[in-house]
Amino acid sequence: MASLNVYSVLVILFLTCGAVMAAKESDQIIKENNCETKMGLPSVLEAFMSIFETGSISNKCCGELVVLGKVSHSALVKRTLENHLFKDLIPVTIIAKSIHTWNNCLPLIDSPSSSA
Template identity: 55%
Template sequence: MGLPCVRKVFTSIFKIGAVTKKCCGEVMVLGKVCHDAFVKKTLEDPIYKNLSESTIANKSIKTWNTCASVIGISPSSSA
């Protein structure tokens, strides 16, 4: 995944932003396991220790499901 898309995905989960269709395609290629690992590893960084894990988990799921929908993959089949 290219750095511009990493930034868009990060922003959509940890801040406020949207992921482009191109970046959604890159997220889907990497897969759900990689997406979840990215979120988990980021939350382990002390910089993000004050973030609500449940809020981040919800935003992560929303980002994944939005990308799955944009790309035309059923969110449940891509888990």
């Protein structure tokens, strides 16, 4: 009986530490890449609405999103999903919408090779 309780506590501790480390990992990526300073507020709101609500993102904001970079984009989405205010969202759906938004923005942005 006692070993079952110890096992349960260890499992809970492991899961809790994993969630904290995942949050720390996102925060570290965001801090190291200055992710929160690379987009203007209007574009952040557009991107947020296209991923977490129902909305679209303009070409201008797509440009800012692509400049932000895939790593920063993914880390910001992940950190938002870890926030208790968004606990009712379905992570798989949000991640799919995040990928969809990113993929739709890429072709709208002139790449260096296409402007040469």
